[in-house]
Amino acid sequence: MLKLIGRYLIATIMIPVGVVVGVAGWIQNKLRQEYYQRRFQEIRDQIKQEEQNKPS
Amino acid sequence: MTTHNTFYPLGKKASILYSGGTDSALAAYLVGQKAEEITLLTFDPGFIFFIENSKKHVDLLRHHLGADRVKHEIIPIKPFIDRILFGERKQDFKKYGFNLTALVCLGCRLSMHTMAIIYNLEHGIPVIADGSIRKQSTVPEQLDSFVRRNRRTLWWKYGIRHFSPIYSEDNSDLEMDKIRLSLKPNLKKQFILFDTQATCPFGVPADVYARIFYGVLSGQAREVDTFEYSEQKRPLMEAIIREHFTDKTPGLDDLIGELKTLASPLPAKWEDIDHA
Numbered sequence: 001m002l003k004l005i006g007r008y009l010i011a012t013i014m015i016p017v018g019v020v021v022g023v024a025g026w027i028q029n030k031l032r033q034e035y036y037q038r039r040f041q042e043i044r045d046q047i048k049q050e051e052q053n054k055p056s
Numbered sequence: 057m058t059t060h061n062t063f064y065p066l067g068k069k070a071s072i073l074y075s076g077g078t079d080s081a082l083a084a085y086l087v088g089q090k091a092e093e094i095t096l097l098t099f100d101p102g103f104i105f106f107i108e109n110s111k112k113h114v115d116l117l118r119h120h121l122g123a124d125r126v127k128h129e130i131i132p133i134k135p136f137i138d139r140i141l142f143g144e145r146k147q148d149f150k151k152y153g154f155n156l157t158a159l160v161c162l163g164c165r166l167s168m169h170t171m172a173i174i175y176n177l178e179h180g181i182p183v184i185a186d187g188s189i190r191k192q193s194t195v196p197e198q199l200d201s202f203v204r205r206n207r208r209t210l211w212w213k214y215g216i217r218h219f220s221p222i223y224s225e226d227n228s229d230l231e232m233d234k235i236r237l238s239l240k241p242n243l244k245k246q247f248i249l250f251d252t253q254a255t256c257p258f259g260v261p262a263d264v265y266a267r268i269f270y271g272v273l274s275g276q277a278r279e280v281d282t283f284e285y286s287e288q289k290r291p292l293m294e295a296i297i298r299e300h301f302t303d304k305t306p307g308l309d310d311l312i313g314e315l316k317t318l319a320s321p322l323p324a325k326w327e328d329i330d331h332a
Contacts, residue, residue, distance in 0.1 A: 003249050010248050010260060018157070018264025025154030025265060029274040040276035043283050047205060051326075 066091040066332060067318065070183040071176055073168060074098050074128070076110030076253035078228040078243050079187030081117065085237055086221045087185045088121040095127040097175060099168040101141075102134035104254040112252045116237050131175070136167040140292050148285075155274075155281050158196055158266040160258050162285055165197040169206075170293045173214045174300050177311040182319035183332055184211065188220040189228070195266045196282040203329055206286070214297070215315030217322055219332045 029036070070091035072084045076098065088094045096117075098110040107130060118126045141163035152159055176184060188198040196202060203220055211218035222228060232238035239252055247263075249255050256262075270278045301308040325331040 007247070007249050014248075014260035015264055018261035019268075021154055021157050021261060022265045022269035025157065026269050026273055028153045029155070029270075029277040032277070033275055036274075036276045036280050039280045039284075043280060047201070050205070050208070 064090060064092045066183050066322070068092045069095070069179070069181040070185060071095045071097050071172065071179075071181045073172060073184065073186035074110065075187070076113055077187065077250065078232050078238065078252070079189055079222060079225075081113040081187070081237065081252070082225065082228040082232055083185050083187040083221050084113075084117055084126075085120065085232075085235070087183075088117065088126065091183065093125050093127070094121070095129060095175075095179070095181065097168075097172055098128065098130045099171060100130055100132045100134075100254075101137045101164050101167065102132065103137075103258075104256045106249075107254040109250060109253050112239050113237070116239065120235070120237060129175075131171055133167050133171045136170050136296060137164065139296065140167045140170065140289050143292065144288075152281055152285065154265075155270065155277060157258075158262050158270050158278070159281060159285050161262050161266075162196040162202075162282060163289065164256075166286065166289050166293060169210065170296050173211070173216065173293075173297055176216050177214060177297075177301070177308070177315065180314065180318065182215060182315045183217050183219075183322075185219055185221055185332075187228070188223055188329075189225055190223055191226050194271050194278075195263070196270075196278060196285070199278065199282050200329070201279060202282050202286060204327075205283075207329070208326055210290070210293075213312075215312040215319060217319045217324075217332045220329050221331075223329045 066087065068091070070087050072080060072087055072094060074080045074084060074096035084094060084096055096114060098107065100107050110130065111128065114126065114128045141160065148156055172184060176182070188203055190200065192198045193200050203223070207218045225231065227244070229238060229242060229244040233241055243250075243252060248260055298308060301311070306314075322332050
């Protein structure tokens with residue numbers, strides 16, 4: 001019973017924290033969109049190259 | 057020299073990154089059927105609660121696999137957490153901003169990986185598994201690309217063959233119920249104050265952030281940040297491992313060579329996360 005109350009109490013506080021920070025993060029990531037798109041392609045190419053040189 | 061035979065195809069020893077939850081417990085059970093002895097590694101970063109809960113599934117695993125075949129260690133890793141997770145916090149916040157809410161779990165995981173590598177090298181364990189699952193690949197440390205790449209660039213660098221045997225498994229609690237390995241039903245429905253594993257205060261906001269805001273809504277941010285964060289922390293991890301084995305005999309290179317010899321009979325299936 002105590003555990004159940006504890007779970008809902010923690011959720012009541014921490015879920016909204018996650019949501020508020022999440023909205024801020026979403027805005028941040030939107031502003032950085034171009035950077036992420038460019039880097040994603042570069043990283044993909046790098047991983048492809050690495051996978052062609054597999055370890056023995 | 058380890059004997060890899062049809063009875064124990066993974067060889068004499070394997071370790072498991074073990075939280076005590078259904079995923080890592082199921083992974084441990086599967087690995088325990090293929091290795092002669094398994095060591096369950098539970099790490100204490102210093103800020104989690106009820107870590108003793110991780111012991112609850114251990115007794116059931118010993119009952120199924122044999123008490124002499126299952127070891128369990130709870131290992132403190134606060135010094136590694138202080139260096140890897142918190143050591144560059146100002147520059148991390150500047151670079152990753154609010155995404156640190158989810159990346160904190162990756163930093164903690166990398167600290168665990170560092171200690172796991174040290175443990176495996178010291179105890180001659182060439183194989184390690186964990187309970188990562190695709191269903192939780194919203195969180196950076198279980199992202200497909202991170203797990204896959206880490207197998208080659210981190211674990212194998214130290215002679216350790218890593219795999220995630222239940223990566224495609226969505227319902228580990230139901231599977232555990234079927235084999236009578238679960239403490240109670242529906243454990244996967246718990247989201248905090250878990251019965252069989254520790255509780256982390258960062259867990260709920262990190263989970264909310266990762267599942268809702270760091271996936272499709274953020275485009276490629278999660279993939280890029282996970283790659284860059286793990287690359288950034290790699291020199292710290294390597295330095296810690298190197299420092300640990302300085303002035304020790306045998307040295308680091310000798311231990312890596314020994315593990316590679318033990319691990320080599322296994323066919324390398326680097327593309328398949330769920331095979332060693």
